[in-house]
Amino acid sequence: MAQIRLSFILLLFIFSVAWAIHPAIRGRSRARAFVEFQCQATLYPSLCVRCLSNYVANFTTTQSHEQLAHIALRVSLSRAQSTRAYVTEVAKQLKQTKAKDYPAVKDCLDQINDGVDQLTNCIKEVEMIKENGGSEFPWHASNVKTWMSTAQTDANFCIDGFGRAIGGKTKAMIKAKVLNLEQVTSISLALFNRFAARYRASHATRPKV
Ligand SMILES: *[C@@H]1O[C@H](CO)[C@@H](O)[C@H](O)[C@H]1NC(C)=O
Numbered sequence: 124m125a126q127i128r129l130s131f132i133l134l135l136f137i138f139s140v141a142w143a144i145h146p147a148i149r150g151r152s153r154a155r156a157f158v159e160f161q162c163q164a165t166l167y168p169s170l171c172v173r174c175l176s177n178y179v180a181n182f183t184t185t186q187s188h189e190q191l192a193h194i195a196l197r198v199s200l201s202r203a204q205s206t207r208a209y210v211t212e213v214a215k216q217l218k219q220t221k222a223k224d225y226p227a228v229k230d231c232l233d234q235i236n237d238g239v240d241q242l243t244n245c246i247k248e249v250e251m252i253k254e255n256g257g258s259e260f261p262w263h264a265s266n267v268k269t270w271m272s273t274a275q276t277d278a279n280f281c282i283d284g285f286g287r288a289i290g291g292k293t294k295a296m297i298k299a300k301v302l303n304l305e306q307v308t309s310i311s312l313a314l315f316n317r318f319a320a321r322y323r324a325s326h327a328t329r330p331k332v
Pocket residue numbers: 178181193194195197198
């Protein structure tokens with residue numbers, strides 16, 4: 124019994140030492156706390172934490188709003204791409220069988236394609252912010268916001284456009300995927316807005332006295 128307790132204490136000791144000395148572990152847990160806190164400011168906090176906490180290892184500096192915005196955008200783009208892959212497959216099958224639902228799905232696919240383009244442009248634009256070191260920030264930031272909102276609208280159009288056109292499992296599946304994409308993009312936009320607001324605040328020119 125005493126031995127068990129002793130090894131438990133030893134284990135605890137080893138863990139605390141590892142915790143205290145390993146900056147990577149500390150960095151990750153701080154990054155996770157940062158992600159969780161920032162996610163509270165979005166419309167879908169739990170989805171946000173679920174999507175983004177997988178990427179805490181991607182932070183090179185903890186608590187970076189810029190990195191968080193960038194990571195969230197990449198997650199949105201990858202959701203958009205996987206949604207596109209799924210809807211493309213469904214559209215192909217419906218076309219082959221000359222199903223009456225094909226046009227509705229094709230319209231949705233066009234929207235998703237546009238969304239993928241918008242998000243791809245956003246990522247390039249965010250990279251330019253870094254390259255330009257902040258000059259032209261308002262221009263880049265406004266482009267990113269516009270394109271992200273467009274991507275969100277694209278997803279909404281797809282969902283609305285379905286109406287009662289197609290039924291059953293496939294429709295439910297497409298809707299669920301597109302809805303998820305729309306929410307993840309809303310999260311990215313909220314996080315980008317937070318980053319932009321901070322950026323403007325910290326780079327504001329002081330009024331001359
Ligand atoms: C996280 O980092 C990995 C490895 O560098 C990279 O492949 C991946 O795209 C990154 N994910 C995001 C969302 O930034």
